[in-house]
Amino acid sequence: MTGRENLWMRPDRPARGPRPAFSRARLTEVAIRIADAEGLDAISMRRLATEIGAGTMSLYRYVSSKDDVIELMIDAVVADYLPPDAVMTGDWRADLRGFAVGVRQTMLRHPWVAPLVGTRQQPSPNRVRMLDAALRMVDDLGMSFNEMLTVIGTVFAYVNGFVEAELAEAEALRRTGLDLMEWMTLQVPYLQSVVASGSYPMVARMLTEGGQDYVDVGDRFDFGLDRLLDGIAARLPHASG
Amino acid sequence: MTGRENLWMRPDRPARGPRPAFSRARLTEVAIRIADAEGLDAISMRRLATEIGAGTMSLYRYVSSKDDVIELMIDAVVADYLPPDAVMTGDWRADLRGFAVGVRQTMLRHPWVAPLVGTRQQPSPNRVRMLDAALRMVDDLGMSFNEMLTVIGTVFAYVNGFVEAELAEAEALRRTGLDLMEWMTLQVPYLQSVVASGSYPMVARMLTEGGQDYVDVGDRFDFGLDRLLDGIAARLPHASG
DNA sequence: TGAAACCACGTACGACGTACCCAGTTTCTA
């Protein structure tokens, strides 16, 4: 891996030389396991290498940089945005909703992926696959192709933004190494001083009545998603589904 | 700055000792300037220190870690989510829309902030201020407090997700150090091979008709935002404004 | 007039990504 070529356009097996000791698939699998358990910054080339049982620099035979490892990880996870048994009903709204729910569930299983995929739009096999599937869901609805792209992009923006926020607190705990109790102990005095100032009545209400009729995170996700789909449906050229 | 206390609860000026050579405000300002111009990874404690004209370790008198610097940067930028001359018309929909547009514009001016603020939900002065302002926009609409929180969270999730995606390509260029031409040269052959496979007809269409009736990014943002607000408006307990 | 509380900052440590190099292995070619 000497640098410039595209990560996704390499032959599986080189023509000459000894057979490789491992594979990019193995590398990806190990990296995902570490990131799931300990977060993205637990991933270093040295750590990956020892976990695989190889020398650090050997990884660079399979990948031209750490960035490539990240790309491999993203692509692998994106593969199950749509589970293999997902069916397209032909009802665009149900299909798109199922897709969004699947994306969220996958992102919750791999908490490091949402921030990455939100900020990296490089094409990769599974991202291409998912984009194609999503576009097929809104085909034949009387929209222009760019309108279809806009709709898909809108839904995905919402899902990504929501899940990032959803994971933010857990990530803060991981980043600081604190447990929930310690973290609260740090934030509460400040919030109390905010409330005491009297300048932020709504935030004050949040701290007092916020816990009252608690709304489940999944329900909040569904609410926003359904409102978005409502709004889109109302603007469709002709009512289909 | 010895570690555990909350960043936002320190006295402005210590009681004893010589007067500080600079300030957290100065530190924040320099950090934001660097990040705006060269991206977030251009920020290192050494770089900040030399730019300020101080010793590297002196920064730790003002801040207990690099993470605190990041928090200061975020809070400073969040301050102009709502420009100082922004008016609350009393029309919840117009106000919320103006807020969302303001957030996007601020995020575009500071391309590093969207990914950070999406994944960090720690309270800070300006974040609290913005949250309070947003909640006031949807007050008196007959919703419970948690419903209000859900609505605000939904809009913000969309804005954040959209802007992250919007900035993704530019960020990829910065990350790799390539210019647009070089980057295209790298992606195009792969995309051509994808199209040639015949398995992804929609992506193929994207490459051929995608550029035809080009939709402005701002218009796409507005579209999603307006559909979301449509959907929310339709579910409001009673029609007010 | 100490002593306490603060300040600036040099040195040093462990971790990181990766450029470069060399020796060994497989396969194609003559």
Add this chain to the structure above:
DNA sequence: TAGAAACTGGGTACGTCGTACGTGGTTTCA
């Protein structure tokens, strides 16, 4: 069948990072 070509694994080393720690100077209070 010899040897060149194309690959392999991986050790060493460089520059960068965040920051723990300590030393010595300055200001303010008791």
